[in-house]
Amino acid sequence: MINMDQIYKSFGQNDVLLGVDFEIADAEVHALMGENGAGKSTLMKILTGVYEADGGTVVENEQLIHFKNTKDAENHGIAFIQQELNIWPNLTVLENLFLGKEATKFFGIVDNKAMKRQAQEIFKKLNITIDLNQLAGDLSVGMQQMLEISKALMQEAKVIIMDEPTAALTNNEIEVLFEQIKKLKSEGVSFVYISHRMEEIFSISDRITVMRDGRSILTAATESTTHSQIVKAMIGRDLDNQYPERNYKQGELVLSVNNLNSNEHDLKSVHFELHKGEILGFSGLMGAGRSEIMRVLFGLDKGTMQVELNGKKIYMNNPNQSIQHGLAFITENRKEEGLVLQDSILENISLPALKSFSKSGFLAQRSMEQYTQQMIKRLNIKGKQDDACVDLSGGNQQKVVLAKWIATAPRVLILDEPTRGIDVGAKREIYQLMNELTERGMSIIMISSELPEVIGMSDNVAVVHEGNIAGLLDRSSLSEERIMTLATGGKINESI
The missing domain is CATH 3.40.50.300 (P-loop containing nucleotide triphosphate hydrolases)
Known part of the structure; x- marks a missing residue:
């Protein structure tokens, strides 16, 4: 006790x-x-x-x-x-397991056999299979x-x-x-x-x-x-409805993705469309390829595709090109890919949009501070502008990442697990912000592992199975059973 x-x-x-x-x-x-x-x-x-x-x-x-x-x-x-x-991403699985507490035999020689035996016993308990020689970062x-x-x-x-x-x-x-x-x-x-x-x-x-x-x-x-x-x-209060009401009416076609392929991620002929003001949910089992599709689209990973933005063919081979075309991508790994942890809230939020905060080649510090303070208040970020992001809670770090990309005023915002590790009150704030952004004409792609979130916030849902889109469900036909049927390789029956 x-x-x-x-x-x-x-x-x-x-x-x-x-x-x-x-x-x-x-x-x-x-x-x-x-x-x-x-x-x-x-x-x-x-x-x-x-x-x-x-x-x-x-x-x-x-x-x-x-x-x-x-x-x-x-x-x-x-x-x-x-x-x-x-x-430690550059060390093997075995080295991560025993870092600082290596098993040794005579003369202090590391006993790899004993460590591997102990590791396999733990993995067997957890019913998992991991290559002990694989790099942990992979x-x-x-x-x-x-x-x-x-x-x-x-x-x-x-x-x-x-x-x-x-x-x-x-x-x-x-x-x-x-x-x-x-x-x-x-x-x-x-x-x-x-x-x-x-x-x-x-x-x-x-x-x-x-x-x-x-x-x-x-x-x-x-x-x-x-x-x-x-x-x-x-x-400190009752929360009547976790998901704000959506009033989406299909607008003009904004983004069209066809024949997206990636040997690296085993993606095969993926195609989907996104309309103005739409929240398009991406659902599926972990490992099905949801995040990988967006990483290829944004230019983070290798692949081929045909993309049209507002009816014009565009080419996006790297993140810089994607940002120039009006795309923003909040990845699920905020710690390594979303933030400069040692920098302040103000520095992180301003980073992607430095050009918009510049005047005659000089940074407009007051504009940066005003926008940062506005986002701190709007997203209820618990921290001050000068606070280092490494000292924030995980949920507040996620809010900073969101504010950072909103500053670029993207046409298409890709959110990968936007509310992972965030409390119910903060989730509601992010959902309301998503509503406001789409009402202003922004289009959102949301990848989420939480089916209630997918159903509560999406206008349409693309279900991914084994590197391809198994089906598209509109809001009127959304249910956890339908999504899981497609996610596991099944077919939708009218009785579902």
């Missing part, structure tokens, strides 16, 4: 935690919920020695505990799988997440903290993970489970604690609370 009592933490003038109480019982899954910036990750970083608390105590079985760093916490049996994966985001989970299990931790662990996992991988969590819980392991996915919270957790504005608002047994109670505790 671990008790965190009246925990306080400030960064300069920014008060992050204002007397938080949190308890981790033996052999339980305790969900920790709250809006982005509520202080969840900061609280866990204090527990694991990343930050020093300004006030409060941490007690385990009536003994005060204090960790100097994460290594100290790990040695004590507390592992933290953070939302932003701690993967793994999918989902497999990188499973690698992080494997590292925690290898530590034989008694408390495992998981921050948005399923954000990049397939349904099958989530099932495997949940089975392993239940198995480890039966063996006495406790979990702190940080997630914005309500269905997961109610499926896997025993208790729920909700934080808001640096305070613990609610702690209750999962079985005795409801979805609406949790949402109200998170945002």
Whole structure:
């Protein structure tokens, strides 16, 4: 049993935690919920020695505990799988698993056979297959997440903290993970489970604690609370409708993509159309090629295609050409591809649109500041213009990426998992912004793994299966069953 009592933490003038109480019982899954910036990750970083608390105590079985760093916490049996994966992309899977804790034999020689044997045992437990000699950077985001989970299990931790662990996992991988969590819980392991996915919270957790504005608002047994109670505790008000009403009427054809092929991603003769003011959802199983289609279109990856924009043939072989033609692409990997993490909010938001902020060859600093402040307010970004993006929560980083590309005033905005790792209140803000942008004539392509989001926000949905578009569903015919039928290679029957 671990008790965190009246925990306080400030960064300069920014008060992050204002007397938080949190308890981790033996052999339980305790969900920790709250809006982005509520202080969840900061609280866990204090527990694991990343930050020093300004006030409060941490007690385990009536003994005060204090960790100097994460290594100290790990040695004590507390592992933290953070939302932003701690993967070394240029090292192999095996090297990532045993970095800093290599098995050795006589004279300190590394025992590769013993490490491989131990790694395979963990992979067998998780029911996954990964080449131990493969570079970790070449793994999918989902497999990188499973690698992080494997590292925690290898530590034989008694408390495992998981921050948005399923954000990049397939349904099958989530099932495997949940089975392993239940198995480890039966063996006495406790979990702190940080997630914005309500269905997961109610499926896997025993208790729920909700934080808001640096305070613990609610702690209750999962079985005795409801979805609406949790949402109200998170945002301080009732949320009547998660998805704003769409009033889309098909406009003129903006983008036509034909015969898109890529040997690199095994994409075959992909074609689709996008109209003015439309939100075109892209759905399908992980690995089907949803993101890869957009990466080829935008010029990030190699492929061939015929593209027409507003009725004119255009050529886009690299991202610069795509941006010049009025396309913007927010990738699912905001950490590596979306932000310059050490730069400020202002610098990141202004970066793609420096020309529009220039006058006579000089940057108009006041214009940059005014636009940045406008987007901070509009998207409710919890941070100041000069704050480094590395210090923001994952959800606030995502908002900065969104603001950054909106500054380029694109004709076509491609959003890959736009609300991954974002709380319900922030999701609603992004959905409303998407509505506003399309009402002004912008067209949006949205890739999402969340079927309720796809159905709630899309005017039409292209379902991808094995590198091709298996079917197009309009809003009147959308259902989870229809989407999953196409996503798994089936055919739509009129009875569905």
